[in-house]
Amino acid sequence: MPEAATRSGDVRPIYLDHQSTTPVDPRVAALVVDVMTTRFGNAASVDHLYGEEASALVEDAAAGVAGLVGALPDQVRFTSGATGAIRLALEIARSKLDGPIQIVTSRAEHKAVLDAIKRLVSIDAARVSWLPIDGYGRVELGGIEAALATGADLLCMMAANNEVGTLYPIEAAAELARDAGAEILVDATQAAGLVTIEADSWGIDYLVLSAHKLYGPKGIGAMVGPSARSNAAEESSGHAGTTNVPGAAGFGLACVIAREERAEFEPHLRSVRDRLETALLAELPDLVVNGDRARRLPHNLHVSVPGAPNHAVVARLRREVAISTGAACTSGAQEPSHVLRAMGLSDELQETALRISPGRGTSLQDADRAAEAIIRAARAVRSEVREYA
Numbered sequence: 001m002p003e004a005a006t007r008s009g010d011v012r013p014i015y016l017d018h019q020s021t022t023p024v025d026p027r028v029a030a031l032v033v034d035v036m037t038t039r040f041g042n043a044a045s046v047d048h049l050y051g052e053e054a055s056a057l058v059e060d061a062a063a064g065v066a067g068l069v070g071a072l073p074d075q076v077r078f079t080s081g082a083t084g085a086i087r088l089a090l091e092i093a094r095s096k097l098d099g100p101i102q103i104v105t106s107r108a109e110h111k112a113v114l115d116a117i118k119r120l121v122s123i124d125a126a127r128v129s130w131l132p133i134d135g136y137g138r139v140e141l142g143g144i145e146a147a148l149a150t151g152a153d154l155l156c157m158m159a160a161n162n163e164v165g166t167l168y169p170i171e172a173a174a175e176l177a178r179d180a181g182a183e184i185l186v187d188a189t190q191a192a193g194l195v196t197i198e199a200d201s202w203g204i205d206y207l208v209l210s211a212h213k214l215y216g217p218k219g220i221g222a223m224v225g226p227s228a229r230s231n232a233a234e235e236s237s238g239h240a241g242t243t244n245v246p247g248a249a250g251f252g253l254a255c256v257i258a259r260e261e262r263a264e265f266e267p268h269l270r271s272v273r274d275r276l277e278t279a280l281l282a283e284l285p286d287l288v289v290n291g292d293r294a295r296r297l298p299h300n301l302h303v304s305v306p307g308a309p310n311h312a313v314v315a316r317l318r319r320e321v322a323i324s325t326g327a328a329c330t331s332g333a334q335e336p337s338h339v340l341r342a343m344g345l346s347d348e349l350q351e352t353a354l355r356i357s358p359g360r361g362t363s364l365q366d367a368d369r370a371a372e373a374i375i376r377a378a379r380a381v382r383s384e385v386r387e388y389a
Contacts, residue, residue, distance in 0.1 A: 061252025164291030165300025
């Protein structure tokens, strides 16, 4: 999957922002176009062949999604994206209670989760117990168990951090939640297709996914769990509108590809990431690698370059390498990352942080060229900062 495509003869920057979004796999794109142009029926119009065909496509897609995360096809409900799935899951969980829902979570969750919880708190529909996280972005099981013991209804915990890549002990956390009589909502948007998830056997009540993080189309996500197609889900979602059949079909195929080809691309991602990390550490010896280096996503490299403000580095790299200063939901914002704040990193490390995420189509040669460009940019910015200090 080439990612240095040309436009009007110009070589495109090396794309290293796959945690923000991924290119659509050509096989997925071909299916989406086919569904849009030849199998374009409305999945709700089952009175004729076109509608039946569309409905079958959606069910096949559900099977593809379910297969990736160890769930059953009838536990998959398609949404407009991960944010919609998060909101739906919270509404279903809340609908099972008479009063405000008691939520346990951490301040390192994705902004979509925190914003949805904040809205519930603002209308006195939820109360929150905050889990402590350490300087590596980790949440300890002991802290989860203690928080659940206070009478929690729902544990919200991501499978992998969207900024520093730290992996979380989801299977063990789900068991703790079950023992405490609580449900668990897992945001697996970043982790799906890259780490093992067995939603059904682990007892995950609500699993959130998004297609565009795993080489599927934008505008389609899913909530996976036993309540996905329940009456509570129907009531909480209201009239969901026409099913996005092309998006669902593409999502399903992207999940099938991720499951079948993970053994091939995961080691590649890790080797490219490690190549970048080694090169940067060798030439920028005071560079700091953030997150848990022992347990992180295979394509995540989150670093801080003291003395080189991240916005200036990214600006210098604009035509050479595409990286980010943080999550796409906060990229471009003037305030530091809420994740890095929660981890307790110094202002210096927050303000010089860069998120670098290679993809399946990133070659080792791309990694070498990108590392050289990042090193040049960081050194140039540091020189400018010293000159004007």
